[in-house]
Structure formats: structure tokens, C-alpha cells
Amino acid sequence: MGNIYHDKKLQWLAYAVFFAAIGIVPLFVGDAFLLNQLATYGIYAMLALSISLCWGFGGILNLGQGISFGLGAYGMAMTMQMQTQTDSNPIPPFMLNNSLEHLPWFWEPFSSTAGGLIFAVAVPTFFCAVFGSIMFRARVSGVFFTIMTLAMLSAFYTIILDQQAYTGGANGLTPPASLQIGSFEIDPYSATAYWIVFALLCVATVLAKLLTQSSFGLVTQAIRDDAERVRFLGYNVAGYETAIYTISGMIAAIAGCCWVMLVQYVSPAQLDVSLSLSMVIWAAIGGRNSLLWAMIGAFLIQGGQSYLGDQFLSTWLLLLGGFFIVVVRFLPNGLASLAEAGLGWLSARLPSKSGRAIESVTAEEGA
Amino acid sequence: MSGLLEIQHLSKSFDTVQVINDFSMEVTEGTICCLVGPNGAGKTTTIDLITGRVKPTSGKILFAGNDITGQDEHVTARAGIGRKFQVPAVLRDMTVRQNLEVAYSRQTNPFTNLFTFHPSGLKQKFDEIATLAGLTHRLEEFAGNLSHGETQWLEIGMVLMQEPRLLLMDEPIAGMTEAEIEKTTSIFKDLRKSATLVVVEHDMGFVREIADVVTVMHMGSLLAQGDIAAIEADARVRDVYLGEEEEAA
Numbered sequence A: 001m002g003n004i005y006h007d008k009k010l011q012w013l014a015y016a017v018f019f020a021a022i023g024i025v026p027l028f029v030g031d032a033f034l035l036n037q038l039a040t041y042g043i044y045a046m047l048a049l050s051i052s053l054c055w056g057f058g059g060i061l062n063l064g065q066g067i068s069f070g071l072g073a074y075g076m077a078m079t080m081q082m083q084t085q086t087d088s089n090p091i092p093p094f095m096l097n098n099s100l101e102h103l104p105w106f107w108e109p110f111s112s113t114a115g116g117l118i119f120a121v122a123v124p125t126f127f128c129a130v131f132g133s134i135m136f137r138a139r140v141s142g143v144f145f146t147i148m149t150l151a152m153l154s155a156f157y158t159i160i161l162d163q164q165a166y167t168g169g170a171n172g173l174t175p176p177a178s179l180q181i182g183s184f185e186i187d188p189y190s191a192t193a194y195w196i197v198f199a200l201l202c203v204a205t206v207l208a209k210l211l212t213q214s215s216f217g218l219v220t221q222a223i224r225d226d227a228e229r230v231r232f233l234g235y236n237v238a239g240y241e242t243a244i245y246t247i248s249g250m251i252a253a254i255a256g257c258c259w260v261m262l263v264q265y266v267s268p269a270q271l272d273v274s275l276s277l278s279m280v281i282w283a284a285i286g287g288r289n290s291l292l293w294a295m296i297g298a299f300l301i302q303g304g305q306s307y308l309g310d311q312f313l314s315t316w317l318l319l320l321g322g323f324f325i326v327v328v329r330f331l332p333n334g335l336a337s338l339a340e341a342g343l344g345w346l347s348a349r350l351p352s353k354s355g356r357a358i359e360s361v362t363a364e365e366g367a
Numbered sequence B: 001m002s003g004l005l006e007i008q009h010l011s012k013s014f015d016t017v018q019v020i021n022d023f024s025m026e027v028t029e030g031t032i033c034c035l036v037g038p039n040g041a042g043k044t045t046t047i048d049l050i051t052g053r054v055k056p057t058s059g060k061i062l063f064a065g066n067d068i069t070g071q072d073e074h075v076t077a078r079a080g081i082g083r084k085f086q087v088p089a090v091l092r093d094m095t096v097r098q099n100l101e102v103a104y105s106r107q108t109n110p111f112t113n114l115f116t117f118h119p120s121g122l123k124q125k126f127d128e129i130a131t132l133a134g135l136t137h138r139l140e141e142f143a144g145n146l147s148h149g150e151t152q153w154l155e156i157g158m159v160l161m162q163e164p165r166l167l168l169m170d171e172p173i174a175g176m177t178e179a180e181i182e183k184t185t186s187i188f189k190d191l192r193k194s195a196t197l198v199v200v201e202h203d204m205g206f207v208r209e210i211a212d213v214v215t216v217m218h219m220g221s222l223l224a225q226g227d228i229a230a231i232e233a234d235a236r237v238r239d240v241y242l243g244e245e246e247e248a249a
């Protein structure tokens, strides 16, 4: 009740501290390779954020977030690929190798950078809006929806893998140069690239946090609790579900764009089930009901993977599996539950207004 | 005054079982109509049909002159029909405050609600209803932790937050104490000034207190309709329903 974990102002303060901490990283990291790797963590955070929004606040478990991420990534890779094509050489080399003579029609919009960037985000967003609205209107929910997302992910994976001439197949796309915005080239190993990801993550987080505090957020949480009941209050549940699923997909699509900006590479691996599962695990371990903790979950797991994973190899997977089971069994809201309990304990001992509130409640209970 | 709610020759069958059978009734604006009948008579199903939770096999439902037959739940709710469930249905993982706030559904558009942080008029309505439901000291409690009586009150409060023109109350006093029933009686009588009520109830004492009109259902059909005195004197009603109640008592 008086737990400062639930204090809205302090929550914003926690976010400010979090972003200040990750914002100053480039000032201390001189190694360009390391900085690039740290920037990819911002992308994992964006993905964890999108899962937390959809699953934690909307109650919709999406195991196919790789669709949005992957389509966004392919869109960006296509844009960057087309930036390197010229009038005399208008067709990407891998297409020529597959004896295509004309640029396929769906590659055309990516010939312009602005068009390409817009399409890279708009296509996956539009897919989510259509797929979501078909499913949610038919009242497909819970585990059935989750299975449908998984099936869709596999379908996309197969198509992209299969259509080598148009997508690069298993090789994926490897744009030969970094992203060019106007006359400015974004070096993926620079602080600029890091700050672009950072700024997008920051904006996405603030908007997502505002969303959860709006009337929209209240309704989606009510739907998570009991969708059937919410209909009788006058809310079109399918509309809300489609909206939060689509917003979440859009964040993942932006993450996909950033990914290719940083690594200059995309392949069907970005649509592999294991990546989409990882996103859910990050959010589950960090705490899916907290945007901030879901992001911290992504940092911890991916950080552990990079550093411990290199040293212990297969043992790392066992560790991760064991850790996951412990968290799911004992901490239903992940590490965020620990923070909540810890701050609750602290609040009870603070000589403040909230502290007194707790005392009076205990007194009431005792009476 | 014409009927706010008109049900015309309504029928519903689940597979081969005919649950509602050519049922008609009319509810006059500003009155309390009690819907009674033995268990399994089809009272809850009738409410399901009005609110759109189940779609009728045939027949017509008019609300304020508009045909609402077979409309979805959120459409009937927006039209002004509020419902309290037989098994109290509140949002158990949310606080009492959040339950009441989400029930204040003036604005239902998801895009508008993305930009709404303080719905206009909420505060005033909230204070009024929280006080009426006697829940002001429980606002931060999770609804799942409320006692049965408090849960009933919370759900009544939620329906009132909607400010519906027609309230459908499915067994609202089940599990309430004498004092709580008395309070409900006076609140319902008060509500009649601004709304119309259909109350499903078994407790004939309560029905006698509040009903302007009593409608008796039996096996999915209308058995009798009239004021309480006429119903209690009706031989057929005594046969199938009231007799049963007296035996049970």
C-alpha cells in the first residue's frame, strides 16, 4: 500500500536514472567494437520492452515477435542494399546470381531511403494490425493466439528461406556499406550509432510508460484480467487487443531496423523461433509487468550469454535453464518481484507519510 | 410511456434443447421489473440474450426503440445497458479503485484513450459511487481479496459507474446480510428515479419490497406478469414456483 515501488513519481525517477546510466556509456567506452556490441543491447531492450507491453500489460503472449523484428530488419537491409546500387548497376548481385533480370516490384519502394525506412516499419506494423484484428475479432485468445503467432513465424521463416532470388535465402542480405542518411554516413561502430539506438529506446520507453498509465493502459490491464467482463463495460476488446499487439509489433520493427544499421546483416535467423523465445524469456526473468525490469532482464541474460557463455559454453545453457525454472517457480513477476519486496520492506521502515500509512494499516489489522 | 425494453417472441436453443421459448416481455421506463422463476427457467439466458452474450435463434429485442437483437456485448453496453452477473464478476487482479475507474466507460475508443489520463467527470462520479458502495476504505485492496458481500457491492458499483439507462441485476443480494439487503433495497428504489431496472431474484421478501412489476418465467416461457399481489394470488405461479419456495422455507 505504501510501497514506494508503486509510486509513480519514483518510477519515473528510476527510469531517468536508468537512461542516464546507459546514456553516458559512450563517454567511457573507447573500444569501437565493444560500443557496437553494447548498442545491440539497446535493441534487446527494445524487444523486451515490446514483449512486456504486449504480454505483461495486455496479457497477449506473442511467440512470433520475430516476424516484426525480422521484417523490420529485412526492410532496413533492403534499403541499405539499394543505397549501394546505381543506375548502371540497379540490381543487387545476389539477384543476378539467381538470374533475375528485373528488380522485383516489392523492392522498388526501397530504392529511396525515406521510402525504404517508412516501409521497413509500416509493413510489419500493417501485418500486425491485419493479423491481430482477424484473430482478436474471432476471439482467438490465450494459448491459441500464442500458437497462431508461432505458426505465422514459421511460415515467414520458410518463405524467406525459400525465396532465395528475392530475399537472399539462407545467406540473407549483407549490404556492403553502412546506412547513409542524406550525405551523412552512420558508422555502426561510432557513438552516433549508439546514441541513435539509445534515443529510440528512450522515446519508445517513455511512450510505452505513458501508454500504461493512460485510460488505454487501464483497459488493457482489465482485459488481461478478464476480457469477457470488460466487454460488458462497453469496450471493444478486439480493438484494444489489436492496438496493443500492433504497437508492440511496431517497436519490434524499429528494433529490427536498428539491428541492421548496427550489424549490416540480416538472415532468416532473425525469424528463428529461438530468438522470439529469448525475447519472452528476457521479459519473464526481468519481470513482464514492469517495462524497466523486462529491459534489465534482457541486459542480464544477453550479458550473461556473451561473457559467461564464452567461458562455460554448454554449461551456460544449463545455468540459464535452471535460472529460468527458479524464477518462474518462485518469482512469478521475475526479478521485479524482488525489487518490489525489497522496496516494500524499505518503505515500511522509512519515517515518512507512507511509513505511517503502513503502521496504521497494521494497527487496524491488529485491532 | 412505452417500453424501454421490449422483448418479442424470443427463442433460443442450445443444440436441441429449447431454453427460451417464444418469450415476450416489456419493461416500462423508470420502473423495477423483477424476473422470477425456478432454477433453470431461463432468466440468466434472457439476460445473456439482451446483452448480446448469446445470440437468439429467433425473435426480436428492442431497446429505446432500436433493434439490438444479436448485437455484441460492447454495443449493447454502449447503448446504455449495464449488467451485474449472477456469479459476481469483478477484475480480481486489479484494485477496487481500478475496477471502478475502468467501469467509467464514457470514452471507449482505444485511440482517444491512449491520450486520456484523467477522464472528465471521473473524480466526482468515483467519489459518489465509492461512498454509495461503502468501499471508500478498501480502494487500494485487490478485488480478489474482498469478502463476498463487498464483491457484490463492487460489482453493483461498477454497473453504476457506467450510468446505464437499463440495469440488469442477476441475483444481486445473494449472500448479503439483512442489513446489506436493506441498503440494496433503498438504493434500488432510489435508482428508479434515473434508470430502469430488471432484477432477477429468488427472495420473495425482497421482490415484494422493490418490484413494480413481476414477471414469472417457467421453462423458457412467460408464465405470468403483473403486480406482486396478482402474482402471489396466481394459481399457476403457486404451482410451479412459489409452492416450491414455501416448501423450501
Ligand SMILES: Nc1ncnc2c1ncn2[C@@H]1O[C@H](COP(=O)(O)OP(=O)(O)O)[C@@H](O)[C@H]1O
Binding pocket: B014, B017, B019, B037, B038, B039, B040, B041, B042, B043, B044, B045, B046
Ligand atoms: N451454454 C449453454 N448450453 C446449453 N445449455 C445451457 C447453456 N446455458 C444455459 N443452458 C441451460 O438453459 C437453462 C436455463 O438456464 P439459466 O438461464 O441459467 O436459468 P436461470 O438463470 O433461470 O436459473 C438451463 O437448463 C441450462 O442448463
Ligand SMILES: [Mg+2]
Binding pocket: B043, B044, B045, B086
Ligand atoms: Mg441464473
